[in-house]
Amino acid sequence: MKFDLDQEQRDFAASIDAALGAADVPGAVRAWSAGNTEPGKRVWSQLAELGVTALAVPEEFDGIGAHPVDLVLAIEALGRWCVPGPVVESLAVAPVLLAGAPDAAERLAGLAAGELIATAALPPHAPRAVDAHAADLVLLAENSQAAIAQIGSEHRSVDPSRRVFGVTAAGDSWEADTSRAYEVGALATAAQLVGAGQAMLNTAVDYAKQRTQFGRVIGGYQAIKHKLADVHIALELARPLVYGAALSLADGSADTARDVSAAKVAASDAALAAAHSALQTHGAIGFTSECDLSLWLLRVQALRPAWGDATTHRRRVLEAI
Incomplete structure (x- = not known):
C-alpha cells in the first residue's frame, strides 16, 4: 500500500510549524518547569485557534472529528516544538474517555474550543496523570469505566516540564472505551516521539555545520555524517x-494493537538514537539547561516509557505474530 499526506495535510502541518516557530516555545517550557504555566497556556490558545484542540472531538460537540492521521500529524508537530502540557492526554485520550460521560457535550465542547485542558490516568500502563496541576479536567479510567478524578501526591519525573501525579476517582463513573x-x-x-526525534536531528545537523574541530566543520567528518544518517533512516x-x-485505528482493524505497538517501539528507538547522536554532536554543552537541546533530551526520556514501555509493546507485537 502506498501512503502519502495530501496537500491539505501538509499545509495544516506547516501552519502549526509557522505558529509555533513564531512563539517562544522553549521559553514556555522553561517557565512550565519553574511552575509558571501561563506562557505554555498561551501556546495552547494558539493551537486552539488553528483547530488542533478540536481534531479528536466529534463534530456534534463543536469539534472537527478529524481522521486519526490528521491527529498524529498535529501531535508530531507539537513534539517537534516540545510543546509543554498534557498533549497526548488532552488532545487524543480525553475525547475518547468523555464520549459516554453524562456531561459529555459541555466537556467536549470545552476541549474543542481550547477552554479546557484535560489529563488522564489509565492504570496499569499510564498510572499517573501528566501535568494534573495545570489541567482543568482530570480523568481516571480503568476496566471500561472512567470518572472525574482528584489530584493526589506528585511523583518524581525525569522531565521537570512534565510533572506526574497520582489521582483517585472523585465521583460517579461512566462506561468508557x-x-x-x-x-x-x-x-x-x-x-x-517522532517529532521530538526529528527536532533533535535537525538541531544536530545545523550544529554540525557550524562547529569546527581540527580546522574544519565537524559535519565534514564521516563519523558524524554516518551517525546522523542512521538517525534519519x-x-x-x-x-x-x-x-x-x-x-x-481508523478502520477498526484487528491488527490495531500490533500496529500501534510496532509504531511505539520504532518511535521510541528512533528518538533515543536521535537523542544520543544529537548529544554526541553537541558535546557537553548539550547537557546544559541553557541549551534548547536539553529540553528534548528530557522530554524523550519521559515519553519513551509513557503509555506502555518498550517491553510491553514488544510483547504485544510478538503475541500478534
Whole structure:
C-alpha cells in the first residue's frame, strides 16, 4: 500500500510549524518547569485557534472529528516544538474517555474550543496523570469505566516540564472505551516521539555545520555524517509505522494493537538514537539547561516509557505474530 499526506495535510502541518516557530516555545517550557504555566497556556490558545484542540472531538460537540492521521500529524508537530502540557492526554485520550460521560457535550465542547485542558490516568500502563496541576479536567479510567478524578501526591519525573501525579476517582463513573483510549494514547505518544526525534536531528545537523574541530566543520567528518544518517533512516522507518497504525485505528482493524505497538517501539528507538547522536554532536554543552537541546533530551526520556514501555509493546507485537 502506498501512503502519502495530501496537500491539505501538509499545509495544516506547516501552519502549526509557522505558529509555533513564531512563539517562544522553549521559553514556555522553561517557565512550565519553574511552575509558571501561563506562557505554555498561551501556546495552547494558539493551537486552539488553528483547530488542533478540536481534531479528536466529534463534530456534534463543536469539534472537527478529524481522521486519526490528521491527529498524529498535529501531535508530531507539537513534539517537534516540545510543546509543554498534557498533549497526548488532552488532545487524543480525553475525547475518547468523555464520549459516554453524562456531561459529555459541555466537556467536549470545552476541549474543542481550547477552554479546557484535560489529563488522564489509565492504570496499569499510564498510572499517573501528566501535568494534573495545570489541567482543568482530570480523568481516571480503568476496566471500561472512567470518572472525574482528584489530584493526589506528585511523583518524581525525569522531565521537570512534565510533572506526574497520582489521582483517585472523585465521583460517579461512566462506561468508557478504555481499550481505544489506550491505543490512541500510545499512538499519539509515538507521534510525539517522532517529532521530538526529528527536532533533535535537525538541531544536530545545523550544529554540525557550524562547529569546527581540527580546522574544519565537524559535519565534514564521516563519523558524524554516518551517525546522523542512521538517525534519519530510523525516523523515516518509524514515521510510516505511526501513520499506518493511525489507518488501522481508523478502520477498526484487528491488527490495531500490533500496529500501534510496532509504531511505539520504532518511535521510541528512533528518538533515543536521535537523542544520543544529537548529544554526541553537541558535546557537553548539550547537557546544559541553557541549551534548547536539553529540553528534548528530557522530554524523550519521559515519553519513551509513557503509555506502555518498550517491553510491553514488544510483547504485544510478538503475541500478534
